[in-house]
Amino acid sequence: MQSGILLSNLTFHLKFLRLLFLTVFMFFNFTVYGENNGDQDNSKSQKVQLEKAEAAYKKNLEKKLLADSLMNLGISIHNESSEQIWNTINQMSITAREYSARIKELEKHLISNSTAEANSIRAEIKMLEDDYKKALNNFDLVMKDQIKKSDDGTRNLNKGFSYKKEVSKSLRHSHKNLKQAQLALNEHNAGPGKK
Numbered sequence: 656m657q658s659g660i661l662l663s664n665l666t667f668h669l670k671f672l673r674l675l676f677l678t679v680f681m682f683f684n685f686t687v688y689g690e691n692n693g694d695q696d697n698s699k700s701q702k703v704q705l706e707k708a709e710a711a712y713k714k715n716l717e718k719k720l721l722a723d724s725l726m727n728l729g730i731s732i733h734n735e736s737s738e739q740i741w742n743t744i745n746q747m748s749i750t751a752r753e754y755s756a757r758i759k760e761l762e763k764h765l766i767s768n769s770t771a772e773a774n775s776i777r778a779e780i781k782m783l784e785d786d787y788k789k790a791l792n793n794f795d796l797v798m799k800d801q802i803k804k805s806d807d808g809t810r811n812l813n814k815g816f817s818y819k820k821e822v823s824k825s826l827r828h829s830h831k832n833l834k835q836a837q838l839a840l841n842e843h844n845a846g847p848g849k850k
Contacts, residue, residue: 729812
């Protein structure tokens with residue numbers, strides 16, 4: 656009976672040793688292959704992070720370009736309307752001087768001429784006044800339109816400036832993330848056994 660117990664203990668110990676050997680062997684395989692596979696997964700993960708960082712950086716660059724174009728559009732519109740305003744003011748100033756000089760000349764003739772000629776001079780003065788009023792109304796319309804355009808230009812400029820300010824922060828952050836992702840991937844590729 657003792658030999659039966661001894662034999663069963665020996666069988667148990669052999670089974671246990673087999674199981675222990677199999678466990679150690681499997682652990683060693685998983686450790687070795689798991690590190691390589693983990694290395695590949697880590698490399699893929701870092702490549703994905705780099706791609707995401709590049710995409711975010713490009714997106715922020717596009718936003719910066721949009722902000723710059725808004726600012727340039729605002730400056731362009733503002734400068735164009737300012738030039739048009741000055742041209743309109745100069746033209747109206749010339750028109751006002753011509754009107755004033757012609758009215759003074761006609762009023763001098765009005766005093767020294769006869770009644771029939773005075774009536775024709777008054778009609779001419781009336782016609783000049785009507786033309787001057789039309790010129791003033793046209794001046795007002797052009798000025799309102801150009802002031803509105805100038806305000807639109809200023810609004811675009813301010814919008815572009817504030818958008819650029821926001822985007823600059825995001826751009827700096829995404830540039831920093833891109834550099835870090837590139838550095839991490841380069842360090843991983845250089846690795847301890849790959850130098």
